Amino acid sequence: MRIVIQLFNRREMKMRKQDVSPAVIKRLPRYYRYLENLMEEGTERVSSEQLSGIMKITASQMRQDLNxxxxxxxxxxxxxxxxxxxxxxxILNINRVNNLIIIGAGNFGKCLATYSGFQNYGFHISAIFDKDPDVVGTDINGLTVLPMEKMEEVVREHNIHIAALCIPKSDVQEVADKLIEIGVKGLWNFAAVDLNVPDDVVVENTFLSESLMCLCYGIGENGEH
Amino acid sequence: MRIVIQLFNRREMKMRKQDVSPAVIKRLPRYYRYLENLMEEGTERVSSEQLSGIMKITASQMRQDLNxxxxxxxxxxxxxxxxxxxxxxxILNINRVNNLIIIGAGNFGKCLATYSGFQNYGFHISAIFDKDPDVVGTDINGLTVLPMEKMEEVVREHNIHIAALCIPKSDVQEVADKLIEIGVKGLWNFAAVDLNVPDDVVVENTFLSESLMCLCYGIGENGEH
Incomplete structure (x- = not known):
């Protein structure tokens, strides 16, 4: 009887998705990575003290996150x-195959299309698109670059929820609007522009120049900390 | 006299670098970007209400950040x-030329080396290195890939403070140790491993798979939010 009550309480404790802070969400892939390392080492059981010790956070912070x-x-x-x-x-929804598409077959789009690290986590690149007729039809890592007009068809056929936006700033909001219209729910945005999206669409910004600026702040005025 | 006192107080208000929270630092490039847009539009003066409105934060948050x-x-x-x-x-130390080097001339290293967006912010890629003898000597965007043994010489000669680590997980800590030893103060780490570094070295992690996982969390169990 006690166990039943405990399980019930656990459920009650579970927070609604929208109440979980971005900082906690950002730590989830890190937990996942450290647990993967432990699995590779053959470790079967870990205390919160041990796991939080490796992750360099406090055990209380870790318990609070997982609770x-x-x-x-x-x-x-x-x-x-x-x-x-x-x-x-x-929780991260990576216990399944997640199909994604890449918009923009320029330097960065090509780089993402040929990156093998995603496959380990069930991410599968279904297609890559470009608006440049000279680029359409070329081959990138076994994928033929498709014209933008094909986007809707591919999204519907392959049940695509995620699109990586590797296109210039000037085009990104318009393309995002189109993707949202045809049902894409997650946008991985590499163009340094904050997108306007409805509440049910998630945006993950990866702005390389801004990361570099933060690093530059950190190294200080003379390149010294 | 009043002005003098005010200036003095402002100075006193200025926080020490290590006391500024990472969240505030991450917002600085965003302020910079929005101000750049305003400059391009010819706007000379902006109220905190206007600027914070465009940035979708509160005016009080913005004043607090800048204070x-x-x-x-x-x-x-x-x-x-x-x-x-x-x-x-x-404040971001981008009011000068910042030389950086890239370690690893694989897919991602090549992509960074050919990315033009950095130049607008005074970042200059001085050299790219690889440990693979077959890759050393090849040309990437006008840069000849150098052997790892040349790292120390280049770092000293070009006054390098930043290195982008585009190498496999298994090598990254060892290479980071070497870079720190020869004077590099900022590491831009693309290998999904948390680096151990001394207090006077800054690490900026850009883990692509983890960004994608956070996005996948956001889109929900059925690809719905």
């Missing part, structure tokens, strides 16, 4: 490494 | 766009 999704540890036992890894995978 | 660096606005006048832009550029 937002309903816990997963047992008092005195700690965490089952494989189970926690799989649970975090489920 | 950490000593203010820059005038009651009733707002901000001089060009001056604020230049001041933020100085």
């Amino acid at each position: 937002q999704f309903g816990g997963f540890g047992h008092q005195g036992y700690g965490y089952n490494v494989t189970r926690l890894h799989d649970e975090i995978g489920k | 950490q660096f000593g203010g820059f606005g005038h009651q009733g006048y707002g901000y001089n766009v060009t001056r604020l832009h230049d001041e933020i550029g100085k």
Whole structure:
């Protein structure tokens, strides 16, 4: 009977997606990565002290993070490494194949299309698009670059939820609007422009120049910290 | 006399670098970008309400951010766009040429080496290195790929403070240690490994797979938010 009550409470503790802070979400892939390392080393069980120690956060911070999704540890036992890894995978929705498309077959789009690291996490690049007729039809890593007009067809056929935007700033809002219209829910934006999107669309900005500026801030005025 | 006191107080208000939160630092390039847009439009003066409105933060948040660096606005006048832009550029240390090197001439290293967006902010790629003898000597965007043994010489000669690490996970800590030893103060790390570095070295992590995981979390279980 006690167990049932506990499970019920755990469920109750689980927070609604929109209440989880971006900082906690950003830590989830890190937990996942460290748990993967532990699995590779053959570790079956880990205490919150051990795991948080490797991750250089406090054990209390870690418990607080994981409690937002309903816990997963047992008092005195700690965490089952494989189970926690799989649970975090489920929370991140990477426990399945996620098809994505790339818009823009320029330098950066090509780079993403040939990056192999995504496959390990179930990400699959279904197609790459470009508006330049000279680029359309060329081959990138086994994918034929498609014209923008084909976007809708591919999104519907391959059940695409994610698009990476590797296009110039001037085009990005218009293309984002079109993608949203045809059902894309997640935009990975590499053009340094803040997109206007409806509430049910998620944007992840990866602005390389801005990362470099933050680094430059950190190294200080004379290149010294 | 009043002005002198005010200037003095402003200085006193300025926070030490290590006390500024990462969230505030991450907003600085965004302020810079929006001010750049305003300059391009010919806007000379902006109120905190207007600027924060465009940036979709509160005016109070914005004033609080800028006060950490000593203010820059005038009651009733707002901000001089060009001056604020230049001041933020100085805070970010991008008001000068920043030389950087790229370690790893694989897919991603090549992509960074051919990316033109950095030049607008005074970033200059001085050299690119690889450990593969078959890659050394090849040309990427006008740069000849150098062997790792040349790293020290180039860092000293070109006064390099920043290195972008585009190498496999297994090599990244060892290469980071070497770079730190020869005087590099800022590491832009693309290998999904948390680096151990001394306190006077800054690391900026750009982990593409983890950004994609956060996006996948956002789109939800059925690809719906």
